[in-house]
């Protein structure tokens with residue numbers, strides 16, 4: 049194994065439904081194209097505009113559950129009645145290759161990942177207020193009124209988990225929230241531990257005597 053190698057860092061983003069995480073994540077990936085996005089598997093049906101393989105790997109329940117049994121997922125959880133999971137093969141490959149990876153997963157999944165990757169950077173996205181969250185869910189127009197109510201009460205439970213995340217970003221103005229996320233990732237990349245391979249390389253370098 050080469051001595052001065054860097055393994056990738058893991059960034060985990062969670063947010064209650066309707067906070068605008070998908071838009072945030074898309075903007076972030078445009079700004080930091082070298083960041084790999086882990087496309088999750090799900091049993092939920094695709095929404096208009098979503099593409100299989102880009103937004104999610106859409107699986108039927110039997111295939112998903114067979115994957116659970118076969119140990120295919122790094123983590124998995126049931127969210128809003130559907131299954132979601134992170135495929136571990138691609139993730140391991142990226143981290144091994146030194147690439148930083150972004151996971152967009154719920155609080156249950158984030159807890160599981162934290163046990164396996166204690167050095168992962170956990171970021172929680174908050175809405176500016178409950179009123180704004182409700183308005184955003186209504187404006188999205190993808191859920192019926194009873195589903196909106198259930199997503200709001202799920203949001204209240206999810207926000208209870210925010211205190212154990214490393215970073216909290218409020219998604220009020222999109223550009224500001226994206227800048228906050230970029231700053232978190234850049235700062236994480238500058239941490240001594242993330243630069244250990246460079247430090248070692250430069251400390252190991254002995255110029256030849258003149």
Ligand code: 5GP
Nearest residue numbers: 088089124125127132133134152153154157
């Ligand atoms: P949506 O159906 O609105 O795209 O996502 C619903 C919730 O599932 C979001 O909180 C999202 O972060 C979460 N989610 C998406 N992919 C995964 C995954 O692979 N694992 C877990 N645990 N949650 C996920």
